[in-house]
Amino acid sequence: MSFVIVVDFKVKPGQMAAFRKLIDDNARASVKDEPGCSRFDVCANRKDAERILLYEIYDDRAAFDAHLKTLHFAVFNEASAPLVADKTVAEYDLVCEGSAA
Numbered sequence: 670m671s672f673v674i675v676v677d678f679k680v681k682p683g684q685m686a687a688f689r690k691l692i693d694d695n696a697r698a699s700v701k702d703e704p705g706c707s708r709f710d711v712c713a714n715r716k717d718a719e720r721i722l723l724y725e726i727y728d729d730r731a732a733f734d735a736h737l738k739t740l741h742f743a744v745f746n747e748a749s750a751p752l753v754a755d756k757t758v759a760e761y762d763l764v765c766e767g768s769a770a
Contacts, residue, residue, distance in 0.1 A: 670729075670762050670763065670764070671707070671726050671727065671728060671729070671762070671763035671766075672726070672727045672728070672729050672730050672732065672733050672760070672761075672762065672763070673724070673725065673726050673727075673760070673761040673762065673763050674723070674724075674725040674727070674733060674758065674759070674760060674761075675722065675723065675724055675725075675758070675759045675761065676722070676723040676725075676756060676757070676758050676759075677720065677721075677722050677723075677756065677757045678692075678720065678721045678722075678723075678753055678755070678756050679719055679720055679753070679754045679755040679756070680719045680720070680721060680752055680753060680754065681719070681751075681752055681753065681754045682719065684752040685718065685719065685721075687752055688721065688749055688752045688753070689711075689721075691744075691745050691748050691749045691752075692711050692721065692723070692745065692749065693711060694741065694744075694745070695709075695741050695742060695744075695745035696709040696710070696711050696723070697709075698739070698741035699725070699736060699739075699741065699742070702739070702741070703732070703735065703736055703739065704728075704732075705727050705728040705729070705731070705732025705733075705735060705736070706725065706726070706727050706728075706732060706736060707726050707727070707728065708724065708725065708726035709723070709724075709725045709726075710723065710724040710725075711723060712724065719754075726763060
């Protein structure tokens, strides 16, 4: 069963461009360099320009734990912390994949 992380960020006013650079780089590196990461989407809220939602799918919890130990995550986590006003993290199990295949 795949392991899903959903993260909701409230970015500080005027910091979205810097935050997006950091999170976009982290998302791309996660999918490219981590065999256990199959999806890492960065979503912008249409009604709140200071909110970003992440949707990440990993093979299992161990793959997510490995993600937390990568250099690209460490760079993102440290550099983005002063840009973030609030963050919530939720963990899920993927129980039905609604792909069109």
